[in-house]
Amino acid sequence: MVSNTKSVDLPFVVEGELVKRVNLVVDAHAAYANLSLYAGEQLLIDNLDIPTQGQQTLNVLVKFSQLGQQTLRVAGRSGSFTLKSIEFVELSDVDVPVFNDISQQVGLITEQTYKYGGPSIGDIDRDGHYDFVLNNHNFVSTQLVMNQGNGQVEITPLFPFVQDFHGSALADYDGDGDLDLMVAFGGANGTSPTSYTLLRNDDGTFNDVSAQAGINAPARGRSPRWLDMDSDGDLDLALINANNPNASGPQQLFYQNNGDGTFSPKRVAGLEQAFGERALITDFDGDGKSDLMLFSPITLWRNNGDFTFTDMSAQWLPESASGEWVDLAAAEMDVNNDGRYDIYIARGKTLYELSKKSIDFNPLTQKIDIRDDGEKGRTEISFYAPNTIVLNEMNLTYRQYNGDFPVFLGSNKTRHVVKATGFQPVQLPEEMKTADDHLVIDMAMAQGWPDEQLENGLYIGHLGNGQWRAEWVRNNIVYWNISFALSGVTDVRYDWQPNNRNIQDLLLINRGDHFDDQSAAWNLPKGGNHRGVTHGDFNNDGWTDLFVYRYGFLKERVTDLLLLNNGNGSFEITTVHGAHDVDDPGHGDMGQAFDWDLDGKVDLLNGSEEEGYWYLYQNQTQGLGNYVLVSVGYSPEQQLDPLGAEVVVTTSTGKQLTKRVASAGEVFSQGQIDTVHFGVADAQQIASIEVRWRNGEVAQLHQQQTNALYYVGRH
DSSP: OBOSSOOEEEEEEEOSOSEEEEEEEEEESSSOEEEEEEETTEEEEEEEEEOSSEEEEEEEEEEOSSOEEEEEEEEEESSOEEEEEEEEEEOOSOOOOOEEEOHHHHTOOOOSBOBOSOOEEEOTTOSSSOEEEEOBOSSSOOEEEEEOSSSOEEEEESOSSOOOEEEEEEEOTTOSSSOEEEEEEOOGGGTSOBOOEEEEEETTEEEEOHHHHTOOOOBOEEEEEEEOSSSSSSOEEEEEEOOOTTOOSOSSEEEEEOSSSOEEEEOOTTGGGOOOSEEEEEOTTOSSSOEEEEETTTEEEEEOSSSOEEEOHHHHOOGGGSSOSOEEEEEEEOTTSSSSOEEEEEEOOOHHHHSSSEEEEETTTTEEEEEEOOSSEEEEEEEEOSSOEEEEEEEEEESSOOSOOOEEETTTTEEEOOOOBTOOOSSOOHHHHHOOSEEEEOTTTTBSOOSOOOSSEEEEEEEETTEEEEEEEESSOOEEEEEEEEESOSEEEOSSOOOOOOOOOEEEEEOSSSEEEOTTTTTOOSSOOEEEEEEEOTTOSSSOEEEEEEOOSSSOOOOOEEEEEOSSSOEEEESOSSOOOTTOOSEEEEEEEEOTTSSSSOEEEEEEETTBOEEEEEEOOSSOOEEEEEEEOBOTTTOOOSTTOEEEEEETTSOEEEEESBOSSBSSOBOBBOEEEEEEETOOEEEEEEEEOTTSOEEEEEEEESSOEEEESBO
16 A cells, blocks of 8 residues: 555565566556655656556556665555556666756756747757757747857847747748748737747848738737748748637638748638647658648648648547647657658646646645636645644736735634735735745644635634644636645645546557557556657667656656657656756756757757756767768758758668658747757668658768768758
């Protein structure tokens, strides 16, 4: 029996390989739970999600630090469960990548701030080194990070002001050889729609040319995308937006590239009215034209090449992928090396959906974290605290309610005010200005429980013998979110159903004329609340792996998941990879996998949401397989830019690997990763490298050595 307060110790002798698969059979007594595994002080599994009540089987890849006698400890969080069995399976020839945080070392020193759907990666100045755009939200400007080529970066804000920044997209729309940038802005929940901003790269200086380019339609901007929609070679614009209930007309906006630096608005029947704020550029039918997947819900749109799109959702999507509103990120990759593009969809709940009866209790820190919505209602908990408690971390996210939300203590309802974040009435009350951001409450201060609780606010009372009670009352719709923490608590109880944040991710395998849901067969993580996904061959074994970003607990970061493709039609899941900062104050959000330093190993640029940081993790694994890097330039004849070009590498053993010049996963942003990395395992020679640009031009190299960078096309 394992619970919040009870763990299980087991003796174990580590023999053979240090890397093993752990098979666990558990019987969850609550709606959901989390399981961690330690070997002594070494964390082997970090809060694996047990998504449902009842018996279920989980498996995880672990790596022990040493052989010999160990004491294993199985710990739990959230809900209790019975550990029915634990089995260790020997694995050979499994390379578990090891990442190290080099952010400070390279000068990637960023602020704690909200993120917006991951970075945009590209060689912005075409000097052979990857640069990036950091997409922050509304407290820090979108940031340009230029790679100096000497292991250092330089960070510059792209805007001299703070605004409601959203996604961005990099591409060379004017064909001058460097990457330009489109940035989306929000529209104040539809009350003040704004236009996108087009920043033209003029020899390293970004100039706002939106007006002269003809980009001027207001919208609730989310996801800009560059793609060729009329098959004329240059890049057009799809601007994917949030629905605006205050406006008529299309939700999605489109601009045709006139070829002279200007754009003309275009109507696209069907697609312009499709719901979805997020987008993935893919080529699901393999015709060389960039298609669109919008989400949520998921819809698939085939690019006809004449500025029209056909909705292929009914023909291509399995039932499990239709009609859902929980799809938060997606990545295109050829996971089974059959030459067709598959799609991984990371699923979870949005921040607002999390603000509905969410509760976490950590007995080690003796802390309860609460997040609830500000809708009309009342919510109550009982808890045990043997001494003084502390109320802190209060957030009252403003929603046009200008009243107050005080704390009432004991039967006398003694009134206190705690300074809260997110509280923005027109005139802040004087008591709020001078209040502390926490309240220390001893038993005498909160003695008893009031006969009635009629006013908006948080009621706390001590009932005697360490037994406490709390209730937060909302008489009308008052806030978007009410959250707070109580410290000094050793146990908590409630009679309402807490928010189960576990949603199942999807893996859609491309069969040529439809997608199959192969999530179970490929051993995807069970449940979880996942906000992002990126892909790359992290161990150079010739198979595409995945990195999945987990939201974690309300106020605690958990390790993100690395899914290693074993080449046999499934993934090995692990939390032992090093791409994690134990002190990070945020949550898993989104990132990009790419070879930052062009050493043949795929690295990670990760963003941590809700006041976390940006992190650059270098892949420092030793003894990996061989690789080849293909730098895709402009097409030989028409000098078409590389975006969307397909690269096919065939090894001397006949293995064929396929990738496109694109992002390594998308939410709101788009990049251009045009030095394409391929792991080729033990192959010593490359039989051929073929690049096909989106206009059909082809260039090839033959009989090349591995572990090298090759240039194809005009540079």
